Amino acid sequence: MRKIWIPAVFLAFLIVMWEVSTRLFNIESWILPAPSIILQEAVQSWTNYQHHISSTVVLTLSGFAIGVSIGLLIAVLLHVLPFVRQMVYPVLLLSQNIPIIVLAPLLVIWFGYGTLPKIIIITLVCFFPVTIATLDGFRQTNRELVHYMKMAGASKQQMFTKLELPHALPSIFSGLKISATYSVMGAVISEWLGASKGIGVYMTLASSSFRTDRVFVAILLVILLCFILFGAIILIERFVLRWQYVKGENR
Amino acid sequence: MSKLEINQLSKRFDDTAVLENVSLVIKDGEFVSLLGPSGSGKSTLFHLIGGLFAPDSGSITLDGEDITGKRGKISYMPQSPSLFPWRSVLDNVLLAQELKEKPNRDKAIEMLNKVGLSEYKESYPRELSGGMKQRAAFVRSLLSPQKAMLLDEPFSALDEFTRMEMQKWLLSIWEEAKPTVLFVTHDIEEAIFLSDRILILGDRPATIVKEISIQFSRPRVEDIRLSEEFLHIKREIYQILRSDSHD
């Protein structure tokens, strides 16, 4: 963490290069606006796009929450029902080769332009990383601890709540981090398909009127949203998995 | 109160017979060590007693009750400390109780004080040294509601000095309640120092080849390690183990 200033300096350098070259080569701002112009636009028209942000945030968070819940539920079900797992798991893996976005038009036909098809898209992109990571966590349960629990006479339920679930938490959190980014992407893309509000909508409008600076503002917003969501999860992880962060000689 | 009886126990894995007709009786409050070379089937015997899997033949009874293949009947301290990394030391030592009944926190805190872990109640296992982990694992098995204890080489991973400290410490704790103990080790001195009786397990398939009573009075003092009698027993056991591995 102490070395964070090295990439930070590099990033600052890139931005400065960007600024300098747009001025130096007189690049027109509808092709590539300078960072200063983007920033200016971001500040100036805050009132114009503010309502778009809240709409996307709500969509992202609800989609994320639903997707993650379903992902966890599927993982637990597959874990406790090995037969179902054998049947479903390969299909699940295979399904991930389908870019979810190609299903979007279908979802629009079935469910229209409301919130439901958007939530479905986010759920579809979100649940999978959580399911896989959680199943992985269950599978890697320390065998010595399983032995111990069995010898101590633990029931199936105790085995799950006292060993398998807490043991899988670190994996679950890595799944959550992936899903968080996916959920933002899912939200923006689903807004492209048709919506009245949202960063995705703001982006499409800006792009069709060649307001490249606004497109960049939208990109910036998406990145910010990703970072905030990601950061929040890391904070929660730090708290829940605090035992991992205490000083210790091993592991 | 808790008398552990094992009758004609046999177990094979695939083609290899690991245990063959092992019989032993441990009286209530007796400290018995099981001494045998690595891979002779000591842990397997414990797994059978703990009900992890069923024997091919034979039976295990505790106070007359048939516990063959039944889990949760004995308290067990595994070969590795097997503490749960996400639980504090206090929550770890309460685990075995938690599975069976309402855990008694005050008792656990008292025990942790006694073993010198009072300052580490709220610490996580990774913050402890090897010896401290073993102590915590031992407190966990002491606190578990079952009366007979199986200890599987609890000190084998420790350095010589810590190990001797832990042996003294174990005896001092054991003297208080005198639970029935079956203690696995491959350290001859450890077995002599701790036990009332030593059972020597032969190699492949394991049977009990010799039983030796240790007469040193209790509570035991460190000095007996250097006594003539101690060395004599040590030599005797050494020869049994050696002759067994030669044929």
Ligand SMILES: Nc1ncnc2c1ncn2[C@@H]1O[C@H](COP(=O)(O)OP(=O)(O)OP(=O)(O)O)[C@@H](O)[C@H]1O
């Ligand atoms: N589940 C199992 N499946 C197949 N073979 C096994 C199994 N458990 C143990 N064995 C075999 O049984 C033999 C005895 O193993 P065990 O762990 O009981 O030995 P041990 O006396 O405890 O040795 P150590 O002193 O090294 O702990 C070994 O050869 C081992 O490979």
Ligand SMILES: [Mg+2]
């Ligand atoms: Mg062993």
